[in-house]
Amino acid sequence: xxxxxxxILVAPVLAAGAALFLGAYGVAPMQVIRILAGRSAGTPxxxxxxxxxxxxxxxxxxxxxxxxxAGTTLQAVLRNPLVDxxxxxxxxxxxxxxxxxxxxxPAVPLPLMAFLVGGLAVLAACAMAKASGQFSRLSxxxxxxxxxxxxxxxxxxxxxxxxxxxxxSIVYWLMGSFALADWSQVGSAGLGIGLGCLPLxxxxxxxxxxxxxxxxxxxxxxxxxxxxxxxxxxxxxxATSAVAVSGIIGWIxxxxxxxxxxxxxxxxxxxxxxxxxGGAAVMIGADTVARSLTxxxxxxxxxxxxxxxxxxxxxxxxxGKESWGE
Amino acid sequence: xxxxxxxxxxHPEMAAPVLRDVSFAVAPGQLVAVLGPNGSGKxxxxxxxxxxxxxxxxxxxxxxxxxxxxxxxxxxxxLAVVPQEHAPAFPYTVQDAVLMGRAxxxxxxxxxxxxxxxxxxxxxxxxxxxxLAARPTSRLSGGERQLTLIARALAQEAPLLxxxxxxxxxxxxxxxxxxxxxxxxxxDKALTVIMTLHDPNLVAGIADQVLLLKDGALxxxxxxxAVLTEDLLGSLYGMAIGVLPHAGHRLMxxxxx
Numbered sequence: 001x002x003x004x005x006x007x008i009l010v011a012p013v014l015a016a017g018a019a020l021f022l023g024a025y026g027v028a029p030m031q032v033i034r035i036l037a038g039r040s041a042g043t044p045x046x047x048x049x050x051x052x053x054x055x056x057x058x059x060x061x062x063x064x065x066x067x068x069x070a071g072t073t074l075q076a077v078l079r080n081p082l083v084d085x086x087x088x089x090x091x092x093x094x095x096x097x098x099x100x101x102x103x104x105x106p107a108v109p110l111p112l113m114a115f116l117v118g119g120l121a122v123l124a125a126c127a128m129a130k131a132s133g134q135f136s137r138l139s140x141x142x143x144x145x146x147x148x149x150x151x152x153x154x155x156x157x158x159x160x161x162x163x164x165x166x167x168x169s170i171v172y173w174l175m176g177s178f179a180l181a182d183w184s185q186v187g188s189a190g191l192g193i194g195l196g197c198l199p200l201x202x203x204x205x206x207x208x209x210x211x212x213x214x215x216x217x218x219x220x221x222x223x224x225x226x227x228x229x230x231x232x233x234x235x236x237x238x239a240t241s242a243v244a245v246s247g248i249i250g251w252i253x254x255x256x257x258x259x260x261x262x263x264x265x266x267x268x269x270x271x272x273x274x275x276x277x278g279g280a281a282v283m284i285g286a287d288t289v290a291r292s293l294t295x296x297x298x299x300x301x302x303x304x305x306x307x308x309x310x311x312x313x314x315x316x317x318x319x320g321k322e323s324w325g326e
Numbered sequence: 327x328x329x330x331x332x333x334x335x336x337h338p339e340m341a342a343p344v345l346r347d348v349s350f351a352v353a354p355g356q357l358v359a360v361l362g363p364n365g366s367g368k369x370x371x372x373x374x375x376x377x378x379x380x381x382x383x384x385x386x387x388x389x390x391x392x393x394x395x396x397x398x399x400x401x402x403x404x405l406a407v408v409p410q411e412h413a414p415a416f417p418y419t420v421q422d423a424v425l426m427g428r429a430x431x432x433x434x435x436x437x438x439x440x441x442x443x444x445x446x447x448x449x450x451x452x453x454x455x456x457x458l459a460a461r462p463t464s465r466l467s468g469g470e471r472q473l474t475l476i477a478r479a480l481a482q483e484a485p486l487l488x489x490x491x492x493x494x495x496x497x498x499x500x501x502x503x504x505x506x507x508x509x510x511x512x513x514d515k516a517l518t519v520i521m522t523l524h525d526p527n528l529v530a531g532i533a534d535q536v537l538l539l540k541d542g543a544l545x546x547x548x549x550x551x552a553v554l555t556e557d558l559l560g561s562l563y564g565m566a567i568g569v570l571p572h573a574g575h576r577l578m579x580x581x582x583x
Binding site for chain 2: 203213216221222223224266
C-alpha cells in the first residue's frame with residue numbers, strides 16, 4: 001500500500017520531467033538540462049522550454065489535479081462513485097458561462113462566470129435529484145445528464161448567435177486544450193484551483209464521515225448541510241477554474257479517483273492527495289500524447305474522451321450492482 | 327439522564343401521528359428496551375431520541391438540556407447511535423470505520439490523532455474485533471458488521487448509547503452474543519442504553535426497564551417482571567401469549583399461530 005502511494009506521488013514529477021523533453025520542436029536532451037540549469041538564457045530554445053512547454057505542463061498538472069480532487073470530493077459527499085464535475089453538469093455550465101463571456105461579455109472575468117454558472121448547474125442537478133423523492137445514485141446521474149443537456153443547448157444558442165470569428169475560438173477552446181497555455185493562465189487558474197482545493201484538502205477526513213450518509217454523519221456530530229455545501233463549493237470552484245483555462249476535459253475526474261481507490265483504498269486522508277497527484281500525472285501524460293501524436297497538436301479533451309468511454313464500460317461491468325447500488 | 331416529555335411525531339404528509347404523547351424518563355446506568363409490533367413507532371422514537379428527527383410536539387431533555395437545541399457535535403459527545411442499516415458508499419476498513427466514531431472529538435479541519443487511533447483500538451478490543459482491523463467493511467458477516475458499529479459508538483465515548491434493533495440480522499447465537507456484550511460493556515463503563523428489540527425473550531433477559539409501544543403510544547413502562555405479562559403482551563401484539571417462569575427466567579411464547 002505504501003509503495004503504491006509512493007509511486008502515485010512521484011508520478012507527476014516523472015511525467016513532467018519526461019514531458020519537458022518531448023515536443024514538436026526538437027530540443028536536444030542535454031540542451032534542455034542546460035536550459036533548466038539557467039545556462040542558455042536568451043536562446044530561442046530556452047523560450048520554448050521555459051515559456052511554452054513548462055507553463056503548459058504546470059497548467060496540465062493543475063487542471064488534472066483540480067478535476068480529480070473535485071471528482072473525489074463529489075463522489076464522497078454525494079455517496080455516488082459515478083459522478084464527477086463532467087457528469088453533474090458543472091463542466092457544461094462552466095462552458096456555457098465561458099462561451100457567453102467570449103461571445104458577448106468580454107468585460108466579465110472568465111473564471112468568475114465559469115464558477116457562477118457551474119455552481120448554478122450543480123445546484124440544479126442536486127435539486128432535481130432531490131425532487132424525484134429519494135436522493136438516489138441513479139436519479140443524481142440522470143439529473144446530471146439533464147442539466148448537461150440543458151447547458152449544452154444554451155451553449156448551442158450562443159454558438160449560433162455569435163460572430164464566426166469568435167465561434168471558432170469558442171469551438172476550439174471547448175474541445176479542451178492546453179495549446180495556449182502561458183504563465184498568466186497558470187497564475188489565474190492556480191489561484192482558483194488553490195482556493196477551491198484548500199478546504200477539500202483541509203477537511204478531507206470529514207469526507208469519510210459524510211460518505212456514510214446523512215443520518216450516520218449527523219449522529220457522529222457532523223453539521224451535514226454546512227459541511228456538504230462547503231465541499232461542493234470548493235469542488236465547483238476548482239473544477240470551473242480548470243474549465244475556464246482548458247475547456248471541457250472529461251473523464252479525468254471520474255477515472256482517476258477510481259483507479260487510485262483501487263490502488264490505495266477508500267480512506268480520503270490518502271485518497272484525496274493521491275488522486276490529485278494521479279490526476280496531474282495522467283493529464284500531463286494525456287497532453288504530451290496529444291501534442292506529440294500528430295504535428296497538429298490535438299485537443300487533449302479528445303484523448304481523454306476516447307480513453308474514458310471504454311473505462312466507463314469497464315466500471316459498469318465490474319461494479320455492476322455495487323456501483324449503481326439502488 | 328434523558329426524558330421524553332409528551333413526545334409527538336408526525337410525518338409532514340401524513341395525518342396520523344407516528345408517536346402520540348410519549349413520556350418516560352431514563353435514569354443513568356439503566357438498560358432500557360423498547361418493544362412493540364412493526365410500525366408501532368419504535369424506530370421513529372429512537373430517531374427522535376438520537377436528535378435526527380425533530381419531534382412535532384413535546385420535547386426531549388438530555389442532561390437537563392433541550393435536545394433540539396444542542397449543536398450536532400455537542401449531541402454526538404453525549405449520545406452515540408448504532409444504526410440498523412449501514413451501507414457505506416465505499417469499503418472502508420474496520421479500523422477506519424471505527425475511527426469515524428471519533429468525529430465529534432476531532433476539529434473539522436483535522437485528521438484523527440494517535441490518541442484517536444488509540445481510542446478506536448481500545449473500542450475494537452472491547453468488542454473483540456481487534457483482528458478484523460484491516461478487513462474492508464464490505465466483507466464482514468452480519469454479526470461482525472454489528473460489532474463494528476458498536477465499536478464505533480464506543481469510540482465516540484458518549485455516556486448514552488442508542489441501538490436500533492441490534493439483533494435484526496443476526497442468528498440465534500449472535501443475538502445473544504451481541505446483547506450480552508452490550509450489557510457487559512454498559513455495566514463496565516456505566517453507560518445508559520436504550521435499544522429497540524423484537525423478541526420479548528431477549529428483552530426479559532437483558533433490560534432493566536421496558537417500554538411497550540403500541541400504535542405510537544406508550545402502553546406500559548416498567549421492570550420486565552411487571553410489564554412482560556400475558557395481559558400486556560397479548561394486548562401489545564393482539565394475540566394470545568403465554569408466560570412461563572423457568573429457573574429465574576421468563577419464557578414467552580405464542581399460544582396460537
